[in-house]
């Protein structure tokens with residue numbers, strides 16, 4: 001993937017967590033998305049698997065791009 005800011009090739013990797021990886025409109029005490037307000041989970045952990053989502057990083061711009 002090409003960085004949309006600087007145009008260089010981005011590095012592919014993963015974002016992972018022992019807990020759900022969520023997009024939230026504001027920081028919350030409880031890690032649970034409010035789907036009625038546009039919040040959602042990018043990845044959820046399984047019984048024996050951490051939450052994992054493919055991600056691309058540009059170290060020049062210090063940006064991470066994640067599909068959902």
Ligand SMILES: [Zn+2]
Nearest residue numbers: 003006058061
């Ligand atoms: Zn860049």
